[in-house]
Amino acid sequence: MTKSSAAIGAKSVAAEVAEVMRAVGVPDASWRNGTRATRSPITGEVIAHVAEASGDDVAGAVARSVAAFEAWRTVPAPRRGELVRLIGEELRAHKAELGHLVTLEAGKIVSEGLGEVQEMIDICDFAVGLSRQLYGLTIASERPGHRMMESWHPVGPVGIITAFNFPVAVWSWNAALALVCGNSVLWKPSEKTPLTALAVQALFERAVHAFGGAPEGLSQLLVGGADVGAALVDDSRVPVVSATGSTRMGRIVSERVARRFGRSILELGGNNAAIVCPSADLDLALRGIAFAAMGTAGQRCTSLRRLIVQEGVSDGFVPRLAKAYGSVSIGDPREAGTLIGPLVDAAAYEGMQKALEAARAAGATIHGGERVLADVWPDAYYVRPALVEIDEQVEIVTHETFAPILYVLRSAGLPESIKLQNGVPQGLSSSIFTNDLREAEAFLSAEGSDCGIANVNIGPSGAEIGGAFGGEKETGGGRESGSDAWKAYMRRATNTINFSRQLPLAQGVSFDVEG
Structure with missing residues (x-):
């Protein structure tokens, strides 16, 4: 809309x-x-x-x-x-x-x-x-x-x-x-x-x-x-x-x-991912993913760029997400009810289109991504958020495009999902949607997400000021x-104060001089 x-x-x-x-x-x-x-x-x-x-x-x-x-x-x-x-x-x-x-x-x-x-x-x-x-x-x-x-x-x-x-x-x-x-x-x-x-x-x-x-x-x-x-x-x-x-x-x-x-x-940069597991609350996941991927027109460093959906849930969940993408309100950000405003400039729009062309060349199925409202504001750049279903994490997926593009990948289970999550040069933010305690703890462990921010049952964006903000690798x-x-x-x-009348040296070193 x-x-x-x-x-x-x-x-x-x-x-x-x-x-x-x-x-x-x-x-x-x-x-x-x-x-x-x-x-x-x-x-x-x-x-x-x-x-x-x-x-x-x-x-x-x-x-x-x-x-x-x-x-x-x-x-x-x-x-x-x-x-x-x-x-x-x-x-x-x-x-x-x-x-x-x-x-x-x-x-x-x-x-x-x-x-x-x-x-x-x-x-x-x-x-x-x-x-x-x-x-x-x-x-x-x-x-x-x-x-x-x-x-x-x-x-x-x-x-x-x-x-x-x-x-x-x-x-x-x-x-x-x-x-x-x-x-x-x-x-x-x-x-x-x-x-x-x-x-x-x-x-x-x-x-x-x-x-x-x-x-x-x-x-x-x-x-x-x-x-x-x-x-x-x-x-x-x-x-x-x-x-x-x-x-x-x-x-x-x-x-x-x-x-x-x-x-x-x-x-x-961030190239943030969310993993959706079969045990997840899918209504919660849908809302969290929608904001993280489409909010701020995809122009947050913590915006969701990659969605990794496990087998057993992908066939039902991805069509629901595509429907949400088709119905989200795009327009003047001053108006009540608008959820997605413009890209910052023409360069941002051109970068988005180049990324979508590369994804299309790699065999992706793309929902959305087109420019809208150009007849109203020819010098402004409003776009419909793009949902991109792709079979592999090809090169374009490993790059951050500062626009509302969400690449959807499917995985066989949690180990493969975490490997995909970590398989990019950036390491800012990440999340997992699951109601399985073991899966959540594995994601947060040393063998899990390699990002500076790792969340459970919320998206990767929307950090609070109480926690340190930042990430690893190219972040x-x-x-x-x-x-x-x-x-x-x-x-x-580092300060050392000697309040004794002796002068013992560290590590047992002896150095006596006569004066």
Whole structure:
């Protein structure tokens, strides 16, 4: 089912953007008078001309960030947490406006735009509690009269590079932790979604005002293209760079940061699978798979890309799924009832079509995948989600295509299913639908899923901020958000204190000198 925008009518996306930018206090000059055009994926219309940073601007921003860090690291951590609490309060007060802007600029449906801002609020709450729990360990020493411990210290300016699909939440995962850990932050947003970044920066500055002032340059925004990102990545004064995006981008970032002995936190591609076992609650599985595969128009790093259905259940289940694919509502994400909005741009559509052509050449049966609503919005790219039945995990299936394509594979049992699940270069998220305890535990064991996230009876997407987020293999190995991910934003020191009057050496070494 496709829906046009008759209900919303005459108001353009650009007009709605202007209302939101005024509401959150973004200066006109930063988004009206610049050189880079920004388009909304909803209609394809130009909604802004943003001002861009240059290489020289990056160098100056890093210098200010270093100075801000040197002051901020001396502020007690609970006090730093108070600033993050105030950021969370600004987000609560402007959740509707910022969530709407996410919809307008990234094309997410209303509930997902609001959900992304809620995720920001949640990580602020988490970080406020963390500000009183930046703990180290006391470690038993082999030497009498000695105490050994570890302590954690702020590391320095943290560079944050984010992608279009979560234009603000991923910044918050990194920035909230970095700030309570005592660091300054430099944010390079996707060139496709600069407006949401400008809005968040305005809210940050409001929080700083309520806080009573913070070091100048504590959080800075660097809008621009690949040259801006490269300048940030190459600057040795930025010890940590957190980058979210494609595996190709991650390889470039990791190599350049490693060349100067910096640290990377990489959250890259996913080619996530779900296994459906004969014991599964099939109604539950259908709902979980539908959201995971079609939500956000398949443009989540945790989107479900591969469905592995075991014999005994596939013949009845796959037709039900195909029916759901044929009936899902596609259209303007601002409209109530829309479940699938647009792809971000023409390149995303072209990538989807190339993948479907490769699958067709491999003998696949394809349901959906065609462009819709082109007569309404010729410059926007709405597609019907594609369900692709394929006999083998051929090469195209092992690649991540950032679009709503779900490859359906059939397997003989759990060992074969897990082998298929793990048989791709990526290792972000995974899930299994089963009511068999042994199957669930096997999937979660060392011999089961090789992903950073492994779920039972839910899909692979929709992670909560309490757990560390990230994956293995070509996903990059980084972790963001909850659990002990905060340690990546700090430096560890091991300390030994001798409170005796003797000087025994470790490992029984003897070294006596006369003085």
